[in-house]
Amino acid sequence: MTQTPTPTRPTTGRRPAAVLIGFMGAGKSTVGRLLADRLGVDFVDTDIELVRRTGRSIPEIFSSDGVDGFRTIEENVVTDVLDNHSGVVSLGGGAVTTAGVRDALTGHRVVYLRVSAERGYERVSGTDRPLLDTEDPAARYAELLAERTDTYSSVCSFEVDADAAPEAVADAIVTELARELM
Numbered sequence: 001m002t003q004t005p006t007p008t009r010p011t012t013g014r015r016p017a018a019v020l021i022g023f024m025g026a027g028k029s030t031v032g033r034l035l036a037d038r039l040g041v042d043f044v045d046t047d048i049e050l051v052r053r054t055g056r057s058i059p060e061i062f063s064s065d066g067v068d069g070f071r072t073i074e075e076n077v078v079t080d081v082l083d084n085h086s087g088v089v090s091l092g093g094g095a096v097t098t099a100g101v102r103d104a105l106t107g108h109r110v111v112y113l114r115v116s117a118e119r120g121y122e123r124v125s126g127t128d129r130p131l132l133d134t135e136d137p138a139a140r141y142a143e144l145l146a147e148r149t150d151t152y153s154s155v156c157s158f159e160v161d162a163d164a165a166p167e168a169v170a171d172a173i174v175t176e177l178a179r180e181l182m
């Protein structure tokens with residue numbers, strides 16, 4: 001009897017050492033780069049990759065394609081990077097709101113950088129993050145953070161306190177990764 005193979009995305013067999021998730025301002029981009037340096041591996045930030053591939057900035061994509069259009073592009077970039085990258089990968093804060101991204105994270109080592117609304121908002125206030133382009137960005141920040149917290153927890157392998165300084169957050173991740181090797 002012939003068996004029908006399960007369709008899978010073509011991959012290079014490379015897997016990220018760690019995938020960083022968490023809300024805007026948690027420090028995923030900053031800590032991801034530090035962590036990659038410490039581990040001596042490559043670093044990919046999927047937002048930077050998305051801008052490179054589309055030739056458009058994130059605010060441009062939000063204003064022309066809307067949030068749903070952005071999520072579609074983001075899902076394609078994230079799934080491709082997860083399939084083909086072997087170092088540290090940092091996602092954009094909203095990537096996990098897409099079911100296809102959550103599915104693609106299954107089996108990966110996913111690190112949740114948990115930030116408080118106070119620290120996180122201080123870090124992103126006044127930047128060009130389109131979702132905070134509202135009348136009361138601090139309230140919007142707190143609301144979105146509360147909405148997403150359970151999702152971050154549900155897809156992560158472990159979490160770290162991201163209110164700490166970037167070096168301390170990177171250290172905490174290295175410690176946990178080393179513990180997993182014991």
Ligand SMILES: Nc1ncnc2c1ncn2[C@@H]1O[C@H](COP(=O)(O)OP(=O)(O)O)[C@@H](O)[C@H]1O
Nearest residue numbers: 023024025026027028029030031123164165166
């Ligand atoms: N742990 C931290 N402590 C203090 N400032 C931080 C920390 N992590 C990031 N930052 C600063 O906060 C801002 C947002 O950081 P970023 O890495 O872009 O966060 P994310 O990618 O999670 O949105 C940057 O200006 C960065 O320098």
Ligand SMILES: O=C(O)C1=C[C@@H](OP(=O)(O)O)[C@@H](O)[C@H](O)C1
Nearest residue numbers: 023024025047092093094129130
């Ligand atoms: O939380 C979000 O929905 C977003 C987070 C941003 O990335 P950072 O989390 O790196 O700021 C960026 O992808 C976009 O502005 C949307």
Ligand SMILES: [Mg+2]
Nearest residue numbers: 028029047092
């Ligand atoms: Mg980032």
